Amino acid sequence: MKSAANKHSRAIRLPLSFYRNPDVLEVSRALIGKVIVSSIGDQICSGIIVETEAYRAPEDKASHAYDNRCTDRTRVMFYRGGHAYIYLCYGIHHLFNIVTGPRGEAHAVLLRAIEPLEGLQTMRKRRTIEGSDRQLTNGPGKLSEALHLKTKYTGIDMLSAEAPFWIEDRSLAPDPSDVQATKRIGVEYSEECADWPWRFIWNGNPWVSK
DNA sequence: CGAATGATCGGCT
């Protein structure tokens, strides 16, 4: 794995064209290897995205915006690509999604796991767990806690210069053969959609969720 | 207004 500290690696924030791609599956796959950075509370934390899931309304019964259901909560999913959709899950976990596609199409990508890159000490402090750093960010609720991504930030435009978090391309993309598509996690209730292979993982990466 | 429900996690058996 190339180090992010490598001075030859370039750090470029993803442009609107990346997020606005109408094909959420393509975006979900392309996000593997990109780097999410959060700058919150004077702390910089980042990690390489190693696991994602695509959610695509209106036909996806696993999506909160299934059948284009638009409520106070799901409204941001209809924004143009590049916004953040963050919601509370099971009353405890803040799950972080990247809205994709043009305005009006409720497409989103859930970040499920990252490999920690910068700000390890801050992440350990926020997570308050013992043991391996593996436990830091190997799940959607865990990475959100480590990067301090909270529901209060839902609707943030990551293309804004003032955004507290954003995604960068640091030229760390995996070999395409190392990205595997599998069934999504925890969506058994969504009938025929439950088996769609819309989860993408960096094969063999230790931070991919269980 | 009340009741049901999670795109999860960690601890326990």
Place this chain on the structure above:
DNA sequence: GCCGATCATTCGA
């Protein structure tokens, strides 16, 4: 493998 935590959101009366 199972189960409880814990609450915003949603829907129906």
